[in-house]
Amino acid sequence: MTYPIVIYGHQMLRKVAEDIDKDYSGLQQVVSDLFETMYCSEGLGLAAPQIGKSIRIFVIDGTPVADEEPELANFKKAFINAHIVEKCGELKPMTEGCLSIPHIREEVNRESHIRIKYYDENWVFHNEVYDGYKARIIQHEYDHLDGILFTDKINPLRKRLIKSKLTAISKGKFEADYKTILPGQKIRSA
Numbered sequence: 001m002t003y004p005i006v007i008y009g010h011q012m013l014r015k016v017a018e019d020i021d022k023d024y025s026g027l028q029q030v031v032s033d034l035f036e037t038m039y040c041s042e043g044l045g046l047a048a049p050q051i052g053k054s055i056r057i058f059v060i061d062g063t064p065v066a067d068e069e070p071e072l073a074n075f076k077k078a079f080i081n082a083h084i085v086e087k088c089g090e091l092k093p094m095t096e097g098c099l100s101i102p103h104i105r106e107e108v109n110r111e112s113h114i115r116i117k118y119y120d121e122n123w124v125f126h127n128e129v130y131d132g133y134k135a136r137i138i139q140h141e142y143d144h145l146d147g148i149l150f151t152d153k154i155n156p157l158r159k160r161l162i163k164s165k166l167t168a169i170s171k172g173k174f175e176a177d178y179k180t181i182l183p184g185q186k187i188r189s190a
Helices: 027-041 132-145 156-170
Strands: 045-047 057-061 076-098 101-119 125-131
Touching (some): 027 045, 027 057, 027 076, 076 132, 125 132
Antiparallel strands (some): 045 057, 076 101, 101 125
C-alpha cells in the first residue's frame, strides 16, 4: 500500500516515535508499505512518521544513486527500534532534501561515523558501524524518529532565509509527484 507523505508543519513529524515489540501487528506490511511508498515518491529513505505512524522504523535503499555513490549499491535495509549509540568523526557538510519538505535542499553538517543498534524486518538484532554516505542517510532517517527535521540542523541564517518557503509548504503551496498529507489534515491509519 502506498501512503501519502506527511508534510512539513504536521505535528506527526515532531513526535518522538515509540519502540515496538516483535509481535507488533502487521510489522511486515508496514515495512513493505514503507518501501513501496519510498519507491513511488522516489526517495532514498523513508521513516514511519512520514507516513503517519509514530513507531521507530525506517527503510533505506541507496540503489538509485549507486552510479554516483558505489558504496550504496545493494544498500537496502529496514531499521526497527533503531537507536544510534555513538556518533564520531569529522562533521561533514552535504546538501540534503526530504520528501516531507518538497523542493528544499540545504547544506547540513553530520558526523562521518555512527554506531547503530536495531532489528531488521526478520527481528534479527544488529549492532553496526557505518560511515560516509551510508551514515548520513541513516542519520537523516533516524532524526525523523526523534521528531527532528534536516531544516533544524541548518545554519540559522539559511533557516531565516527559507522560512517563507517552509511556511508556504506547510500551507500546501508546492507541487509533488506523490500524495501528501498537510498540517491539520487527518492521517489515515492502516
